[in-house]
Every structure is written in structure tokens, then in C-alpha cells.
Amino acid sequence: MVKSLFEEKLNSGKFLVTTEIGPPKGTDTSELINAIDLLKDRVDAINVTDHQSSVMRYPSLGGCLLIKERGGEPILQMTCRDRNRLALEADLLFAYSRGINNILCLTGDSIDVGDHKTAKPVFDLDSVQLIRMVKTLESGKDIAGNNLKGAPEFCVGASVHPEADFIEPQLVKFEKKVTAGALFFQTQGIFDLSSLRRFMQFASQFPVKILAGIIVLASAGMARYMNNNVPGITVPPAIINELAGTEKGKGLKKGIEIAAKSIKTIKDEKICHGVHIMAVGNEKIVPEILEMALAG
Amino acid sequence: MIVAQQKPLEEINRMIDPYEKILIVGCGTCMTVCDIGGEREVALLSQALTLLQTTKGTKKHSFYISTVKRQCDPEFVELLKEKLSNTDAVLSLGCGIGVQAIAEKFSDLPVLPGVNTLFIGMTKEQGVWDERCAACGECHLENTGGICPITRCTKGILNGPCAGTKNGKCEANPNMDCAWIQIYNRLERLQQLDKIRQYYEPRNYLPLQRPKRFINNALYSAGETHG
Numbered sequence: 001m002v003k004s005l006f007e008e009k010l011n012s013g014k015f016l017v018t019t020e021i022g023p024p025k026g027t028d029t030s031e032l033i034n035a036i037d038l039l040k041d042r043v044d045a046i047n048v049t050d051h052q053s054s055v056m057r058y059p060s061l062g063g064c065l066l067i068k069e070r071g072g073e074p075i076l077q078m079t080c081r082d083r084n085r086l087a088l089e090a091d092l093l094f095a096y097s098r099g100i101n102n103i104l105c106l107t108g109d110s111i112d113v114g115d116h117k118t119a120k121p122v123f124d125l126d127s128v129q130l131i132r133m134v135k136t137l138e139s140g141k142d143i144a145g146n147n148l149k150g151a152p153e154f155c156v157g158a159s160v161h162p163e164a165d166f167i168e169p170q171l172v173k174f175e176k177k178v179t180a181g182a183l184f185f186q187t188q189g190i191f192d193l194s195s196l197r198r199f200m201q202f203a204s205q206f207p208v209k210i211l212a213g214i215i216v217l218a219s220a221g222m223a224r225y226m227n228n229n230v231p232g233i234t235v236p237p238a239i240i241n242e243l244a245g246t247e248k249g250k251g252l253k254k255g256i257e258i259a260a261k262s263i264k265t266i267k268d269e270k271i272c273h274g275v276h277i278m279a280v281g282n283e284k285i286v287p288e289i290l291e292m293a294l295a296g
Numbered sequence: 297m298i299v300a301q302q303k304p305l306e307e308i309n310r311m312i313d314p315y316e317k318i319l320i321v322g323c324g325t326c327m328t329v330c331d332i333g334g335e336r337e338v339a340l341l342s343q344a345l346t347l348l349q350t351t352k353g354t355k356k357h358s359f360y361i362s363t364v365k366r367q368c369d370p371e372f373v374e375l376l377k378e379k380l381s382n383t384d385a386v387l388s389l390g391c392g393i394g395v396q397a398i399a400e401k402f403s404d405l406p407v408l409p410g411v412n413t414l415f416i417g418m419t420k421e422q423g424v425w426d427e428r429c430a431a432c433g434e435c436h437l438e439n440t441g442g443i444c445p446i447t448r449c450t451k452g453i454l455n456g457p458c459a460g461t462k463n464g465k466c467e468a469n470p471n472m473d474c475a476w477i478q479i480y481n482r483l484e485r486l487q488q489l490d491k492i493r494q495y496y497e498p499r500n501y502l503p504l505q506r507p508k509r510f511i512n513n514a515l516y517s518a519g520e521t522h523g
Contacts, residue, residue: 111468112467113467126455172493
């Protein structure tokens with residue numbers, strides 16, 4: 001049985017487009033709501049990040065509720081960094097009860113990279129165990145084996161890192177996530193399509209949908225910063241040089257072009273099933289990227 | 297062994313402030329091996345504190361020194377008894393266990409910690425110790441080629457690497473090896489990669505519920521007081 005509108009789209013065979021928004025640091029949700037309104041009818045689903053890079057923000061659940069209120073399709077990003085299994089289970093029950101039916105199961109970035117460096121890292125579960133926990137809840141039991149009064153159902157996703165410099169252990173983990181029950185994958189940022197092609201040679205044997213992560217870079221400085229500070233991201237020197245070579249103030253325009261070109265190639269050559277656009281604070285440019293990439 | 301770090305001299309000086317006669321007690325086991333609280337360090341600390349109060353012109357403490365074989369063992373702690381009759385406080389350079397073992401034995405005496413206890417580790421090279429065991433109570437090393445992911449992966453996860461590993465290093469610290477890359481390489485060498493492909497259930501934290509107690513029935517004599 002299909003568990004969400006997004007799962008229906010996963011099954012439709014069409015080229016999928018998701019994007020993500022980061023909630024505000026504070027209670028002012030006006031920009032978040034503007035971004036939701038701008039994006040909700042242009043993409044198949046919107047992720048809300050869960051204290052991305054371990055920086056404390058308005059919760060992912062809150063952002064997903066706003067997406068529901070505005071008539072969009074949310075994907076709840078859920079990391080294991082901040083909550084133990086009781087809290088994760090409870091949040092899943094709550095999410096389902098409020099119509100949030102897509103979930104992206106992540107281990108979560110290390111506390112050390114964020115803005116609460118002295119906090120206690122939880123990691124009671126890892127991403128594979130979290131996927132299994134969702135499936136257990138769907139079976140009508142909590143992971144301690146107790147019966148639930150009313151079970152949730154989720155379209156479950158996970159992430160994978162096709163550009164990891166040592167790919168074999170990542171593929172092992174990918175396969176564990178598939179076996180655990182992930183239906184779709186949103187990859188870490190892809191900058192080199194040949195690595196995506198190589199990954200798909202492996203991944204296409206599994207009945208899961210792969211959405212290539214597309215990070216929109218706004219400048220060479222941002223690319224260098226991400227290389228040094230954001231886990232799981234390696235922007236190759238060629239792209240940094242391309243950005244560095246643009247006129248001052250034209251970096252984002254170049255970043256949009258690079259992203260649109262990748263998306264177009266992925267779609268035209270059917271490399272994978274869709275894309276997941278990460279605009280990192282520049283959400284409003286996502287429609288422009290899509291027009292550029294998918295026109296004609 | 298247990299690895300510790302001596303507290304800053306200023307902090308120790310603040311702690312001992314209310315007391316006049318202070319016995320600095322070293323420990324002959326782990327703290328001696330990691331050069332933090334053995335006979336030598338006890339003597340050095342006594343000199344440093346004496347010098348400090350001379351410099352500050354606040355000469356009011358008298359320091360006495362002693363080192364016992366193991367502060368974690370009551371029978372060795374007992375040997376301190378005669379030295380304590382004329383003491384206002386003990387400054388222990390044992391690990392956190394040593395401090396408490398002395399405090400439990402001599403209930404009327406303030407016992408102060410001279411070190412911060414860090415971890416269970418091994419000697420990597422002269423002056424360098426690495427944490428290797430989290431005392432998790434359910435040893436998992438059989439499945440990970442003898443490399444502990446609970447201790448050596450910053451997230452302590454069981455089912456393989458996160459996406460933050462880069463150049464074989466950890467996202468939390470680019471100088472720290474990614475435990476899962478090491479585990480993968482070692483299992484490959486051992487032809488045991490099936491072990492990383494296996495699914496591991498969420499950890500059982502029951503053995504970690506504090507305070508822990510272990511009773512070795514072969515040694516335990518019923519009827520004795522174990523309070």
C-alpha cells in the first residue's frame with residue numbers, strides 16, 4: 001500500500017525533484033513560510049533539515065507541520081544525534097498522527113561540527129537501526145516489543161555518499177539500509193557525474209529510487225568553507241576554480257548554471273531517478289534552477 | 297590502564313585553601329605508569345605548591361607526601377591510617393576511584409581530586425595515550441576486527457561508517473582516523489568482510505546503568521560486608 005503522496009510519485013516513473021529547507025534559528029518562521037510557498041508546487045517533496053551540521057534550530061517536525069499547513073509534501077529529516085530511541089519513536093508517532101508520512105533516516109552530523117560543542121551526543125541508534133525501528137513501529141510494536149495502539153506508516157528514505165573517497169564501506173552501508181527497508185535515497189552532494197554513474201551501476205540492482213544530491217554553490221569561498229567544515233562534502237578543485245573565475249557578485253549565477261547543467265544531464269541521460277536540490281540558504285533560486293534544467 | 301591529567305595548579309591551590317596540613321597521596325599503578333600521580337609527581341606537586349604559596353606570600357599550608365601501591369584497593373589505603381592523624385585534608389593523585397576509596401575509608405577526612413580522570417587507554421608512544429575501551433559491558437570486538445567502534449568512532453555506531461569520513465579521517469577531527477575505515481580494511485585483510493555486512497541491533501545499555509557492580513562468584517565470600 002502506498003503510504004504517502006511522495007511514494008506515489010516514486011512509483012510513477014517520472015523524474016523526481018525534491019529540495020530542502022533549513023528552519024530558522026529562532027521563532028520567526030516568516031522566511032521559512034515564504035520558501036515553502038515558493039517551492040511547494042514546483043517540487044515533489046520538501047525536506048526539512050534536523051539541526052543541520054549540528055547547529056540548533058527550529059525543529060524539523062515544526063517545519064514539516066508548516067509544509068502540511070501550506071499544502072505541500074514534507075519529508076521529515078530525522079537524525080539520531082539528539083534523541084534516544086524513546087524520543088525518536090515518540091516523534092515518529094506524532095509525525096504520523098499529523099499527516100507527515102515521509103521520513104529521511106540519518107545518523108546525524110557529529111556534535112563537534114556544530115554550535116553546541118559541549119552537548120552530549122546521543123547516537124542511541126544509527127541510521128540503519130533507525131530505519132529498522134520505523135519498520136518495527138509499522139508492524140504495530142515499539143522496539144521494546146510492546147504493542148502500539150495504532151501503528152504509523154511511512155515512506156522511508158535514507159542517504160548515501162557516492163563520492164566518498166573510499167566507496168566500498170559506503171556501499172556496504174547502503175545495502176544495509178536497503179535491506180532495512182529504505183525505499184528512496186537522497187545522496188550527498190554530487191559534483192562529478194562519473195561517480196554517480198559508477199554508483200548507479202551498483203545501486204540499480206536494488207528496487208530503490210535514487211535522487212542525486214545537487215548542492216548549489218554561491219562562491220568559491222563557500223565551496224572551500226564546505227570542504228573544510230561540512231561533513232560529507234568534497235567540492236572538486238575544477239568547480240572551485242570555475243566559481244573563482246567569475247566576476248565578483250556573479251558566483252551564485254555560476255552556481256545555478258552548474259547545478260542546472262548537472263540536473264539536465266542526469267535527467268536527459270536517465271542516470272538516476274531524480275534530484276534533491278540543496279540550495280543551502282538560497283532556496284528562492286530553486287525555481288530558476290528547475291526552469292533552466294528542465295525546460296524543453 | 298586508566299589515564300588521567302593533573303588539574304591546573306591554580307585549581308588545586310584553590311581547593312586546598314581551607315586546609316593547613318595536606319597529605320598528597322600518589323598511586324603506584326596507572327597514575328605512575330602515565331606519569332601523572334606516582335611518587336615522582338607527588339614530590340613535584342608538593343614542591344610546586346610550596347613554591348606557589350611562597351611566591352604569593354600566603355604561606356599557610358604544610359605538605360606531606362605518600363604513595364600507595366593501589367589507591368583502588370582498601371588494604372593499601374588502610375596503610376595511610378597512621379599518616380592521617382595529623383592531617384586536615386588529603387589531595388589524591390589517584391584516579392577518581394582512588395579519591396573515593398580514600399574517602400570511603402576515612403569518613404571524617406576531606407579528600408580532594410588532584411587529577412581529572414580521562415579514560416581507559418593504551419600507550420601509543422612516549423607521552424601519548426589513546427582511549428581504546430569504553431567499558432560498555434558488551435564487548436563487540438569479535439565483529440570489528442579487534443577495533444572498537446564504540447570508543448574509536450565519535451558516534452559509537454555499529455553498522456558501518458557515516459558519510460563524514462574523508463581521507464580516512466573523522467568528520468569530528470581531521471587528525472583522528474575513521475574507525476570504520478580501519479575496521480573495513482582490517483576485516484578485509486582477515487577475509488571477514490561478512491562481519492561488516494551483518495546487521496547489528498541497537499546497543500543494550502542495561503550493563504551501563506550506574507552504579508555498576510561486578511561480583512566474581514569464584515572469589516566472593518558470602519558473609520563479608522560488601523557495602
